[in-house]
Amino acid sequence: MIFSGELRGGEKLPPEGELARQFGVSRTTVREALRSLATEGLISKTPGIKGGSFVQQVDYQSLGTLLRDSLHHRLQLGCLRPDELAMVRQYLEVPAARLAAEHRSATDLSTLRQIVARQKTISVDDPEVPDLDSRFHRTIAAASGNRVLAAFVHALHSETEPLHYLDLSPDVGRETVRQHQKIVKTIAAEDADAAEAAVVEHLSYLRAHLLPTDANDGRAQVPLPLADLPTGDRRLGGHSSTA
Template sequence: MPDMSAASMPFPAMPVQRPRQQVESQIKQAILDGSLRDGDRLPAEHALAQSFNVSRATVREALRSLVEAGLLTKGPGTTSGLFVQSVDHNSFSRVVSDRLISVLDIGSVTPDEVSNFRDMLEVPSARLAAQHRNDDHLVELHEIIGRESGTTYNDPEIPELNAQFHCVIANASGNRVLAAFVSALHRTARPLAFVHTDEALGKQSVAHHIQLYRAIQAQDPAAAAEAMQAHLNYLRDHAVANGNSKEVPLPIGRSNSSGRLSDELTKIS
């Protein structure tokens, strides 16, 4: 049998990895193949250094890269170590959130940019939610609206309730990448921080949420997208605070006389 020439060999040359890359790639592979599971604590740096036969500085550099990639997370306290994070759309959302925090901290994002980004994410999100929602999503949305309608516009819980409402819609879309971005936006950028809130805006926002709920419940994609766009346009018109409201806080689900929003809420049960 004739010898094969070097040129005909089917094995291409592979680049030699640096020690840090070897450590990083092996730990990453162990996470991806399930050898290291969500919540597992990694051994200490010195133990990993001995296992990989590298310096502790090399291990530290590799671990830092895996933390930045969202595959590892630091436990509470200074000596608790590093833990494996689940590799799913939730971990992706955490990575996006971390990046958004950095961008917001240096002040390079404007309210207009956040508003435009919401349009690109949340209008399609509502349309898809109307197509793919299930009964559990409807129950979650209804409960959130109920809590919103029974509190005041300046309740500290309002931003969190608003974030939950939009995140449930994104989860109902059936697109986990879209849901990850919507979650990161609301958990980090807090769009309501760019909006002047008062009693009128609070009541109108609840009315918009009810409209969104109804369109999603009816599985009407066009109506859901239209309701979301109207909601975002309304918030855009109220961007940038105009001073502190001097009105007495009232439950945002009720008007001063008719109780119209509370009545509307009972109709979506």
């Protein structure tokens, strides 16, 4: 019913008793089936009087959440290393910026400018910094127009937390925001080559300011060779102009 579109994203499933009657099975079988669907990410279960089982929306964010959870479990089990995820994330962010320059919408640009404007007003130790950085890169990936690419960047950014690995001094914070501004300007100008170059410059700068391995629990991200890529004030933004 879900795959055929009879049950659409966001729609609430009938009660267990009704499902049991409809399919001619026991309520126990229905509960087992619902657990399986939830595990597969096809439905979500909400507790409470107004809760129930709902068909998951099928978009890049829900796919990204599924990927993130899967990667998170494998990291916890030691099946994957954080540096492996970080390297893939870096590789994906370059084509994401290029595609964003070609496909971005006015809404995408507005969101990116709002994020950078906020970054300019806060200090490097503000708890909002990691989320803003992640939102910036996820928005670029979403602006690419490729939902699979956006889902992977969403998942990888959520799990690798790039700022966790940086020596984020006020100077590094200000330069990072200036680079974010530059990336936004190239995307706004629909200049794919310049957007790609701006992201490569940004990633190269970040790699140059990684914390020593022992400063981040031995999980330092492996620097990605540049050749492998396509070509006083504590406020993050200092006094630079907005993008």
